[in-house]
Amino acid sequence: MEQRPFLDFLETLGPPAWVPEWALWLTAAGLGVGLITTIISLIALFSIWLERKVSGHIQCRYGPMYAGGWHGWAQTIADGVKLMMKEDMIPTGADKPLFVIAPAIVLSSIFGAMVALPLSYGFYFAQMDLGIFMILALGSTTTIGVVMAGWASNSKWSLYGAMREAAQVVAYEIPLGLALLVPLMALGTFSLLDASHAQAGFFGMNWAIFQNPAVLPAFVIFWVAALAETKRAPFDLPEAESELVAGFLTEYSGIRWSFFFLEEYAAMFLMSVVAAVFFFGGFESPLTWAAREAFGSNTHIVVQLVCFGTIVIKGFIGVFLMMWLRWTLPRIRIDQVMTMGYKYLTPLALACVLVAAIWEAILSLF
């Protein structure tokens, strides 16, 4: 927590002496928040367009083709403008303050979790030793926002959606955390940067998934649980448009509605990056290895750019995988969701942890 990249950056600019320290702090905080907002918006902008194209091609149609020209690249921008122009409606029977606060809580949870996300070896918001713990902790507060939205809407559809969300997230947080323990044991760290470091070597292919036999099944469990955590199909029961109109989103419109989707796409990217960092090498790839060999250090600008590109590509591969699953699998029933979480994924995750621990214990003998 001692690194303060934004504050140090401001201090190198040489602010005049009459500027108080707290103003510098606030500016640094504002810069950080602004940058995270930009990143989240860009991720959502690209992912929503990608979702439309992927779903279109999976269903044998084109998806957006006209807005902006080439393959409808400006479709999301047009949508954003439309959403901002829309009337902001609050139902008469709704609990107004909670109805207004709920999207803010949902969005702020992903803001907090993004802070722990490194973008390359030398570029991060906060280098924490407990990075993944922070992502899991702050990611879990999304539930509170969704439950708040569902209850404050004062609509039965919303309430059902919120109840499903609460039950689902409580059920899947356990296998998610347990499955992540396996690569954590193999790599021996909670920090995302250190985890990436630990997978360097052998042409940048010493990934966690090749280090321990339990990591691959753990990844499958993690991925299923991550789908449930981010409310993506086949686990999109909180929204379930064919049963619950739009679940907890039923009464929302305009910009507040879009906040929930901003969070969903940012959370998809975040989960994909976590999977990439802890299972698939993080910043490490043959290209990163080659760049490091050529330029000597991790802090060289070219190496950092390669790292950044690697993690973004890996993240979007994960996002694409989530979309692929969403548009090919049917939604499962709520009792099946519960059965899967409690009866299958949790014991399997525990077994993976046991196997991984035994493997590490045997390795430590030699």
Add this chain to the structure above:
Amino acid sequence: MDRPSQAFYGLLTLLSLTALGWGLRGGGAHGLVFGLFTVLTLGGSLVCIWERSVVRSAFSLMATFTGVAGLFLLLGADFLAMAQILIYVGGILALLLFGVMLSPPDMNERKLPRVIGALLLVGGGVGWVALRVSSTTRSWAVTEELPEPVTHAREIGLGFLHPGKYLVPFELAAFLLTVALVAAVYIARRKKEDLEPRDSLGGQS
């Protein structure tokens, strides 16, 4: 919003702004952040007592838990802060809400005189404790005097697993939780007679 609520929230806003300004004057940026987390903690708990709808009270606890986590962060205890959020906000509060959220959006579930009585009682209790503590303590500890907090995950884990440190309490807590889980499964388990068909009045057919 009725008159007493307006007065309460007005007073709360005024107190919060005072606390923020005070923090800023006393400790610069650190003071401001400390003031923010204090306002979250205390304000959240005051709203929790004041609000007469159970669900709103439960939601305002989120501010309290987050504020406490922020105070832990300021003291350098990252692990404790994140555990606070993960367990209290992500776990306990979610379960609490799951329990109370089927109640209707009735803003007057609890009676105002009782709420004011509770506020006075809690305020009196806190004041009494503060008085006792301040009369026994000569100087308040500051962060510089405290030992450096452990933020490294490996050290925390080894502390739990080291026989000379916290192994026994750790294992006892794990054992207790296992017993609680088994008991919960036993109580919630579907019994054979539950599966048999019933008539519409709920009796055995």
